[in-house]
Amino acid sequence: MKQATTSVSLASLCPYQHPPALYLPQSDGSRLAYVHDKGSPDSPGVFFCCGFQSNMRGRKIEAIQHWCQTVAECEFTTLDYFGHGESLYAPSKPQDTVVPEAASAELLESVMIETGDPHKMDSILNHNNISKNNKNLHAAAKQCTVGRWLQDILNVLDTVTSPQSKLILVGSSMGTWLALLVAKVRPQRIAGIVGIASAPDAFPFLHQSIILPSPCLSQSMNTLGYCDIPSIYSPWGYYRIHKELIQESYTHLILDSTQNFDILSSTTTTTTIHMSIPVRLIHGKLDSDVPWQRSQLLFEALSARDKQIVYIDDGDHRLSRDSDLMIIIQQLEQVYLHVHKQKR
Numbered sequence: 001m002k003q004a005t006t007s008v009s010l011a012s013l014c015p016y017q018h019p020p021a022l023y024l025p026q027s028d029g030s031r032l033a034y035v036h037d038k039g040s041p042d043s044p045g046v047f048f049c050c051g052f053q054s055n056m057r058g059r060k061i062e063a064i065q066h067w068c069q070t071v072a073e074c075e076f077t078t079l080d081y082f083g084h085g086e087s088l089y090a091p092s093k094p095q096d097t098v099v100p101e102a103a104s105a106e107l108l109e110s111v112m113i114e115t116g117d118p119h120k121m122d123s124i125l126n127h128n129n130i131s132k133n134n135k136n137l138h139a140a141a142k143q144c145t146v147g148r149w150l151q152d153i154l155n156v157l158d159t160v161t162s163p164q165s166k167l168i169l170v171g172s173s174m175g176t177w178l179a180l181l182v183a184k185v186r187p188q189r190i191a192g193i194v195g196i197a198s199a200p201d202a203f204p205f206l207h208q209s210i211i212l213p214s215p216c217l218s219q220s221m222n223t224l225g226y227c228d229i230p231s232i233y234s235p236w237g238y239y240r241i242h243k244e245l246i247q248e249s250y251t252h253l254i255l256d257s258t259q260n261f262d263i264l265s266s267t268t269t270t271t272t273i274h275m276s277i278p279v280r281l282i283h284g285k286l287d288s289d290v291p292w293q294r295s296q297l298l299f300e301a302l303s304a305r306d307k308q309i310v311y312i313d314d315g316d317h318r319l320s321r322d323s324d325l326m327i328i329i330q331q332l333e334q335v336y337l338h339v340h341k342q343k344r
Contacts, residue, residue, distance in 0.1 A: 018057055021086045024079075024156060032152055033086035034079035036160050037069060044166045044191050044339040045075030046332070049153060049182070051173030052202065053231075053239055055085030060172060060196065060318075063325040064332065072336055075165055079156045083144040087152075141240070145248040146203065150181050157186065166191035166343070168335050173199045173290060173317070176281075176298075180254055180273065191342075192335035195281045196328060197317050199290045200298045203249035206241070221246070255301055275304035278338050280331040284315020284324075306338065 021033040035056055039045060046068050048061050056078045068076035080087040161167060167189055171179035176195035183190040199205070211217045211227060220227040221243055228238040255271050279302055283295040292311060299309045310331060315324055 021056075021080075023088070024159060026082075026155065030082060031088045032079055032082065032156060033088070034077065034156050034160060035065070037065065037076040038162075039068065039075035039165075040073050041162065041164065042343065043072060043074040044168055044336060044343070045077065045161060046072075046336075047153075047157060047161065047167045047169050048076075048078035049169060049171040049175030049178045050078065050081065050084065051175050051197075051199070053084065053233065054172065054175075055080050057085065058172075059320040060325065060328065063329060064170060067329050067332070072333075074336070075162060075167075077156065077161050077167075079152060081144075081149040081152045083140065089140040089143075142242050142244045144242070145245055146178070146181075146252045147248055150178055150185075150252070153178060153182055154186065157182070157189065161189075165189075166339060168192040168194065168332065168339060170194045170196070170332060171198065172196045174202045176200065177202055177252075177254065181252060183275070183277070190277060191339040192278045193275070193280070194328070194332050194335060195279070195295065195298070196319055197283055197287055197290050198281055198295045198298055200294060201249075201253050201255050202290075203241075203246050204253060205294070207246050207249075211241070211246070255297060271301045272303050273298075273301045275302055275307070277304070278306040278335045279304050280307075280335055281309040282312065282319065282328055282331055283309070284312045284317065284319055286314055287317045289317040308334075 019035050019037075021035060023031040023033055025031050033056070046064060048056070048064060050056060050058070050061075061078055065076050065078075068074050083089065157167070168191055169179035169182060171177070171193065173196070176193070176198035177200045179193050179195065180200065183193060206229070210229065211221060217227040217229070221241075225244075226240050226242045228240050230237060231239050254273060281295045281299055283290075283292040285292050295309060299307065308331075310327060312319065312324060312327060319325075319328065
């Protein structure tokens, strides 16, 4: 490593030059957008797992990628899951394949347009002769599941990253849930986990704590097959959650006690998640999207010799301020140094 983390100027990230997306073709014709920087073969790499309706162009990723390039000089990889960011869905008919790469999978009605312009989607659809009610778009939205996104990560991990490298997974929100699932199926590749505003069992928790208690949302889910959850992050003011996503998500539970869906319950659990790798969890106490108790519950469930949890008293869900990013990078550096020392 070149220098101490604290000397890295986060101000140098603005303006940040985003590297162009690369594309990994999938068996169903879709293409996963990803970013990959090569690093020293002697260093552990970093793999960032985004949150739900997020993408690989966020400020947390910029800061971590910058640290990987300029300080750790290590491999860095991230991706946009199917239905997110710049990844491209696969229409069922060849004549529907008229979407330019720049338009990306933001065509999906359930995906946030990062420009903040809710009319951009209409212009993209109109330009490409695609109706909002296009059956291909609805079918693609229904393919957005936890299992699909887990496989997306595994496909990029197995195909793009150096097969000899150990990886530190950094997960944001739902990304921590996915990171834990990845560590379960690729234990030989994963050397550590850093969870940011962790949302384990995110959709079962959403189902139990938000959808089921609401007669309106429950009726919509039962009659229409989806419901719209209000969100300050969406330019439309909501995220559309399909029944297929909820139902499939229950097959990936890592905290399986029903008490875990009650945010007011005690932060104790009978579930044990065995981890032989270092784990760091970071959560803002002012997170209004994922209660900090979810990270605490996950922390209690982890059976790991090296685990720590850090709370940021005035932190929100995104944790993208300079002060937040410095804490995240400091925790990542702790794990990195531990793994790097073990390799020597």
